[in-house]
Amino acid sequence: MLDVSGLDKHFGGLHAVKNLSFTVGEREIVGLIGPNGAGKTTVFGLLSGFLRPDAGQVIFRGRSITGLPPHRVNALGLARTFQIVRPFPHLTVLRNVTVGALGRHAAPAAATQRALAVLNEVGLAAKRDQPAASLTLAERKRLELARALATEPTLLLLDEVMAGLNATETERIVDLVGAINRRGVAVLLIEHVMRAVMSLSQRIVVLNYGELIAEGRPEAVANDPRVIEAYLGTASA
Amino acid sequence: MLLALPMVLSSYLVTVFVLIFFYAYLGQAWNIVGGYAGQLSAGHAAFVGVGAYAAAVLSLSAGLTPWVGMFVGGTVAAVLGGFIGFLGFRFGLRGFYFVLLTVAFAEMCRIVANNLEWIGGAVGLYITFTGNPWQFQFQDSRAYYYIALGLMVAATAVAAAIERRRFGVYLSAIREDEGAAEAVGVPTFRYKMFAMIVSSFLTGVGGTFYAFYLFSLQPNTVFGIPLSVEIIIRPIVGGAGTLFGPIVGSFILSPLAELTRFYFAAGGGWAGVHLIVYGVLLVVVVLFFPQGAVPWLRRLLRTQA
Amino acid sequence: MAEGLRAEQVRLPAPQGLILDPVLVVQAVVSGLLFGGVYSLMAIGLTLIFGVMRVVNFAHGDLMVWAMYLAWLGATRFGVDPYVGFVGAAAILFVAGFAIQRQLVDRIVDAPHEMQILLMLGVALVLENTALVAFGPEPQRVRTPLTQAALWLGPVFVDVGRLVTFAVAIALTLALSLFLYRSDIGRQMRAVADNGYGAQVIGTDVRRISALAFAVGAACVGAAGALVAPLLPFQPPTGLQLSVTSFNIVIIGGMGSLLGAFMGGLLVSVAESLGAVFLNPSMKELVSFALLVVILLVRPAGLFGRRAI
Numbered sequence: 100m101l102d103v104s105g106l107d108k109h110f111g112g113l114h115a116v117k118n119l120s121f122t123v124g125e126r127e128i129v130g131l132i133g134p135n136g137a138g139k140t141t142v143f144g145l146l147s148g149f150l151r152p153d154a155g156q157v158i159f160r161g162r163s164i165t166g167l168p169p170h171r172v173n174a175l176g177l178a179r180t181f182q183i184v185r186p187f188p189h190l191t192v193l194r195n196v197t198v199g200a201l202g203r204h205a206a207p208a209a210a211t212q213r214a215l216a217v218l219n220e221v222g223l224a225a226k227r228d229q230p231a232a233s234l235t236l237a238e239r240k241r242l243e244l245a246r247a248l249a250t251e252p253t254l255l256l257l258d259e260v261m262a263g264l265n266a267t268e269t270e271r272i273v274d275l276v277g278a279i280n281r282r283g284v285a286v287l288l289i290e291h292v293m294r295a296v297m298s299l300s301q302r303i304v305v306l307n308y309g310e311l312i313a314e315g316r317p318e319a320v321a322n323d324p325r326v327i328e329a330y331l332g333t334a335s336a
Numbered sequence: 337m338l339l340a341l342p343m344v345l346s347s348y349l350v351t352v353f354v355l356i357f358f359y360a361y362l363g364q365a366w367n368i369v370g371g372y373a374g375q376l377s378a379g380h381a382a383f384v385g386v387g388a389y390a391a392a393v394l395s396l397s398a399g400l401t402p403w404v405g406m407f408v409g410g411t412v413a414a415v416l417g418g419f420i421g422f423l424g425f426r427f428g429l430r431g432f433y434f435v436l437l438t439v440a441f442a443e444m445c446r447i448v449a450n451n452l453e454w455i456g457g458a459v460g461l462y463i464t465f466t467g468n469p470w471q472f473q474f475q476d477s478r479a480y481y482y483i484a485l486g487l488m489v490a491a492t493a494v495a496a497a498i499e500r501r502r503f504g505v506y507l508s509a510i511r512e513d514e515g516a517a518e519a520v521g522v523p524t525f526r527y528k529m530f531a532m533i534v535s536s537f538l539t540g541v542g543g544t545f546y547a548f549y550l551f552s553l554q555p556n557t558v559f560g561i562p563l564s565v566e567i568i569i570r571p572i573v574g575g576a577g578t579l580f581g582p583i584v585g586s587f588i589l590s591p592l593a594e595l596t597r598f599y600f601a602a603g604g605g606w607a608g609v610h611l612i613v614y615g616v617l618l619v620v621v622v623l624f625f626p627q628g629a630v631p632w633l634r635r636l637l638r639t640q641a
Numbered sequence: 642m643a644e645g646l647r648a649e650q651v652r653l654p655a656p657q658g659l660i661l662d663p664v665l666v667v668q669a670v671v672s673g674l675l676f677g678g679v680y681s682l683m684a685i686g687l688t689l690i691f692g693v694m695r696v697v698n699f700a701h702g703d704l705m706v707w708a709m710y711l712a713w714l715g716a717t718r719f720g721v722d723p724y725v726g727f728v729g730a731a732a733i734l735f736v737a738g739f740a741i742q743r744q745l746v747d748r749i750v751d752a753p754h755e756m757q758i759l760l761m762l763g764v765a766l767v768l769e770n771t772a773l774v775a776f777g778p779e780p781q782r783v784r785t786p787l788t789q790a791a792l793w794l795g796p797v798f799v800d801v802g803r804l805v806t807f808a809v810a811i812a813l814t815l816a817l818s819l820f821l822y823r824s825d826i827g828r829q830m831r832a833v834a835d836n837g838y839g840a841q842v843i844g845t846d847v848r849r850i851s852a853l854a855f856a857v858g859a860a861c862v863g864a865a866g867a868l869v870a871p872l873l874p875f876q877p878p879t880g881l882q883l884s885v886t887s888f889n890i891v892i893i894g895g896m897g898s899l900l901g902a903f904m905g906g907l908l909v910s911v912a913e914s915l916g917a918v919f920l921n922p923s924m925k926e927l928v929s930f931a932l933l934v935v936i937l938l939v940r941p942a943g944l945f946g947r948r949a950i
Contacts (some may be wrong), residue, residue, distance in 0.1 A: 198506065201521075437934070448927070612774070618760065
């Protein structure tokens with residue numbers, strides 16, 4: 100459903116993404132991993148329309164979304180979250196999620212209904228009337244996820260939704276992502292919490308210095324010497 | 337109650353209420369783009385000015401009634417607002433840069449109007465009083481009271497309608513975090529443009545009232561930065577992005593401005609005192625009530641209940 | 642091109658310079674350049690405050706007008722020539738700037754940009770209108786023997802007052818650069834401007850440096866005000882015009898760039914001076930606004946942008 104080919108992006112002298120190609124299939128969960136600065140978040144920016152690639156193409160559900168503005172990409176069914184969560188701080192939790200739902204349900208009443216359903220799913224319904232700024236980090240991460248879900252995507256890009264969470268909170272998110280996927284939503288996730296990526300993903304794509312260095316099933320990737328080297332550095336190789 | 341009020345008020349107090357309503361109207365118009373959408377336009381006087389000039393020139397030279405001219409003025413202002421918005425939003429100008437773009441356009445309008453002889457140049461335009469309602473002129477000053485009240489109610493109805501619809505929710509999301517709004521499917525450029533156009537249209541319509549209530553308009557007052565400040569300060573003191581903020585702000589500030597003007601201007605050379613009060617109020621609001629009076633009052637009422 | 646502009650101006654009363662005289666153009670450039678030193682100094686003050694604190698000083702022009710009134714008071718009450726009195730004006734504004742930063746700006750450094758703009762707008766209103774109450778609305782001008790003197794460089798007329806103003810403004814700009822690049826505090830200011838968080842980590846007292854930067858910025862505009870007082874008739878609303886002009890300059894030059902503020906000041910002054918020749922004098926500001934809009938749209942980082950001070 101997502102077909103990325105030959106993606107390239109420079110920032111000044113920095114070659115952030117180099118000739119990157121990969122795919123995400125229908126209903127698939129793909130993990131995007133790599134050391135810090137490998138270009139993972141840049142890839143998300145390129146896929147979601149926040150950054151314009153210097154070269155390459157992004158095909159989503161049969162049509163090119165290369166260079167489309169973010170809201171158009173979202174309307175086509177590709178939603179993203181931000182690594183550093185960006186709630187609308189002064190709006191209530193419910194309002195935050197309603198903004199997402201309004202794209203598919205123009206009437207605020209219908210959108211609010213939809214938003215409530217999503218809040219129930221992520222377990223934030225009790226907090227719906229609080230301003231988003233009052234939530235804990237774990238709750239904000241779930242809000243970020245809920246807002247993206249409310250746009251009813253067919254592909255969800257999750258940027259480190261588990262970073263900074265404790266074990267119980269992480270587990271909740273893992274369960275949640277699994278449940279969303281079982282409903283038919285494909286997921287591409289950036290994650291540093293290895294146990295979570297390995298257990299969730301059907302396939303893993305590894306980036307280093309903006310280049311794809313390995314791709315495959317979690318066990319295979321975990322034992323790939325190039326991956327180990329990238330993570331541990333050349334000194335120990 | 338507000339409808340019956342002019343029957344018992346002195347003509348001076350009627351004037352004060354006209355100012356309260358009219359500035360509340362302009363504040364509400366600004367609130368749509370400056371409050372709800374959080375795009376700090378500091379050049380809204382430009383829209384008052386072009387609206388006022390359009391209606392006055394059409395009335396003086398073509399005999400067009402201001403009742404129609406006000407919508408022409410609004411449309412001209414909306415075109416200007418759309419143009420400024422397009423430049424600012426398309427090129428991604430935010431915060432201070434957008435402030436400066438709007439100020440620059442208002443100042444350019446002022447300088448151009450000062451130099452265009454066919455619209456009166458620096459002297460401006462004067463409208464002779466005929467007392468003909470068809471010419472937006474009334475023997476009974478209470479007529480202006482009802483028109484200003486009507487304008488305020490109408491703008492507030494527009495703001496209320498926006499608030500209840502998707503438009504309003506999207507504007508508040510844009511104000512909070514534009515990038516995050518884009519990410520969840522909000523076409524931010526389009527909605528900021530809508531907000532700017534509606535806001536400048538309403539402000540331009542207000543220009544007609546301004547010109548025909550005062551019977552004159554000069555470029556330096558009607559396009560000046562001080563008028564832009566008058567427009568901005570009421571919704572901010574009352575609560576930007578709240579429905580009643582501009583009205584509450586105007587009920588606080590317009591009488592205050594009138595009082596200080598009344599008491600100090602009489603002594604001569606004290607013309608600036610009401611602006612000193614504005615300045616102090618702005619500082620106090622920013623430091624202690626950054627959301628304005630309305631959210632503060634609402635919290636106060638809630639803790640009392 | 643110039644002919645076309647002229648044709649439109651025919652209806653305007655008393656246009657100056659009826660033909661495109663090259664001497665007139667050179668004259669305009671020279672006058673503009675000499676006046677530009679003050680613009681540069683004023684804009685450097687603004688860009689320094691912005692660079693270190695990310696705060697746009699909306700009261701900048703009003704501080705400048707206060708300095709002009711201080712120079713005027715010094716000259717009329719105590720007989721101090723403004724070319725000497727600028728030191729006092731700068732010192733007083735230094736203190737005022739320090740106080741504004743400590744008492745007001747410091748409380749909202751983390752607030753959204755809009756709040757800072759509104760706060761400074763409030764300060765600007767207070768400054769402008771206290772000047773109005775204190776000194777009245779009549780335009781004032783400071784007289785000094787130098788403004789009556791003139792030099793002729795060939796056919797070009799050079800006003801000695803402008804020349805001295807320019808020389809002092811340039812000397813102060815150089816002194817400020819030395820301060821920023823050679824002194825310890827100056828280096829810390831540039832470090833905070835580059836990366837406030839990083840500077841904090843390595844132990845810079847960001848609050849103190851910020852207050853000093855605001856003070857130095859205010860002193861710059863204070864000196865600029867006193868120096869320009871003999872050349873420019875002023876009244877309280879002049880402050881707003883000067884604020885807007887200094888914003889134009891720093892955006893054209895590039896926010897936070899010292900070189901940009903310096904070059905921008907000269908550029909805007911020359912552009913206005915030429916505008917006054919080719920257009921009606923009252924339309925000279927149109928030139929700098931047009932320049933501003935073009936820069937905002939084409940190169941919002943400014944001509945010398947993205948270089949932290």
